[in-house]
Amino acid sequence: MFTIRYIIDVIIVKWALIELSRHPEYQRRLREELRSNFPTGDPTWDQLAYGLPFLDAVVHEILRIHPSVPETSRQASLSPGS
Secondary structure, X not given: OXXXXXXXXXXXXXXXXXXXXXXXXXXXXXXXXXXXXXOOOXXXXXXXXOOOHHHHHHHHHHHHHOOOOOOOOOOOOOOOOO
């Protein structure tokens, strides 16, 4: 389980780097947001998880464009008593 999760994380980071290299204006904006919030050192996980709207938007967009599960199949069914 740990190995699969690690591989998925690596793939997501890979796609993030690819997309940011394709869009230098977003890369620049993300870098500015991170530098303005953490000018002197490395942030903690909690600092990265909250209060960085552009980083949050980038992560959500990467997951939207390159989902870790390529497709979800659903099947409608009747509920009991219908």
